[in-house]
Amino acid sequence: MTDRIHYLGKFLIVLGVIVIAVGGLLLFSGKIPWIGRLPGDILIQKKNYTFYFPLATSIIISVIITLVFWLLGRR
Numbered sequence: 001m002t003d004r005i006h007y008l009g010k011f012l013i014v015l016g017v018i019v020i021a022v023g024g025l026l027l028f029s030g031k032i033p034w035i036g037r038l039p040g041d042i043l044i045q046k047k048n049y050t051f052y053f054p055l056a057t058s059i060i061i062s063v064i065i066t067l068v069f070w071l072l073g074r075r
Contacts, residue, residue: 029035040056 036054036057038054038056038060040059042051042053042055044051
């Protein structure tokens, strides 16, 4: 039982760090000029319709997060 509580505590701490990191990214994303405006991001604007899908930005963020988790998991 003690092991489960120990792992739950670790999980909650990691989850808190992730939430803080995502919040910081959202807070400062307006100050990083290239986020959301990369070649490969899809933007379709019509008269009454706008569709935006940040494909290239999503791929780059995914690669960065994958590398971070890979480096943290190498222990």
